[in-house]
Amino acid sequence: MGLRALVAPARAIKGRGGKIVIFGPNELVEKVLKTSGVDTMIPIHHELQNAIAALQ
Amino acid sequence: MTGNGNDTTGERLNLRSRMFELTHLHPWIERLALRHRIPANTQFAMNLCLEEAISNIIRHGYSGDPDHSIVICFTSPREDYFVFVVEDEAPPFNPVELPELPPLNSLEELAIGGQGVRLLRRFADALEYQETPAGNRLSIGFTVTGSAVAKKSERG
Numbered sequence: 001m002g003l004r005a006l007v008a009p010a011r012a013i014k015g016r017g018g019k020i021v022i023f024g025p026n027e028l029v030e031k032v033l034k035t036s037g038v039d040t041m042i043p044i045h046h047e048l049q050n051a052i053a054a055l056q
Numbered sequence: 057m058t059g060n061g062n063d064t065t066g067e068r069l070n071l072r073s074r075m076f077e078l079t080h081l082h083p084w085i086e087r088l089a090l091r092h093r094i095p096a097n098t099q100f101a102m103n104l105c106l107e108e109a110i111s112n113i114i115r116h117g118y119s120g121d122p123d124h125s126i127v128i129c130f131t132s133p134r135e136d137y138f139v140f141v142v143e144d145e146a147p148p149f150n151p152v153e154l155p156e157l158p159p160l161n162s163l164e165e166l167a168i169g170g171q172g173v174r175l176l177r178r179f180a181d182a183l184e185y186q187e188t189p190a191g192n193r194l195s196i197g198f199t200v201t202g203s204a205v206a207k208k209s210e211r212g
Contacts, residue, residue: 005170028100035178036171 003036010042038040067131073114073124073144081106081128087131094138099196101179102140105196108172111143111150117146117192139182144148145191151176152185152194 008024022044025033044055045051047052069084071077082103089099110126117156118124129141151173182197 028097031178032104032175035175 003032006038006042009020021054021056023048043050047049061187067129069128069130071110071128072122072127073120073126074122075111076112077114077126078107078110081110087177088138092132092138094198095200098138098200102138102198105198106140106142107174108175109194112151112172113142113144113146116172124183137197138200139195139197142196143191145186147191148187149192150187151184152183154156156211167201 010020022033022039022042024046025044030039030044032041033044038046043054045054069080071080085099085102085180088094089096089102094102106128110128114120114128114175124145125142129143131139131141133139154173155197176196181199181212182195184195186193186195
């Protein structure tokens with residue numbers, strides 16, 4: 001459910017040459033992302049400047 | 057069993073095997089959490105694990121057939137320990153003994169099935185499986201003190 005909602009669009013965005021990051025998940029959401037490995041596909045950032053920089 | 061997915065009275069929830077029925081889950085858990093003073097972190101784990109377990113039953117156990125039932129019973133056998141018993145009538149499937157898939161490591165891995173079992177194991181404090189004459193019974197336990205939610209988050 002939730003993971004699919006992230007992974008499918010991320011793949012589409014990357015397929016078109018775009019970038020996607022996750023900004024500021026709370027601790028429990030971050031644990032879900034890391035447990036499932038989503039963080040290896042969609043980088044997680046907690047600082048807005050870093051998140052924006054990763055999209056440049 | 058009402059069969060209409062909205063029997064949320066007491067400590068039992070009856071769902072039909074439709075993804076839309078998951079919308080009944082979170083309000084029910086929220087009411088249980090209020091009644092039993094379950095902390096937010098544990099409530100989060102309950103929502104996550106039950107959503108994973110039930111969506112797996114609907115998607116895989118019943119293969120998307122919308123006219124089957126799923127019954128969830130809530131009990132608190134002792135202080136600060138909560139158990140959800142999920143029963144279905146699907147073919148036997150034991151998630152407790154299922155080999156764990158590796159985490160996703162590339163966007164090419166669109167088939168993210170199997171991650172639900174990983175999440176169940178990480179976020180629940182106890183998992184027990186029984187095959188029943190009708191199908192499956194999965195018990196998912198959560199503690200409050202020393203919850204797996206807190207301990208396991210440290211391990212990432």
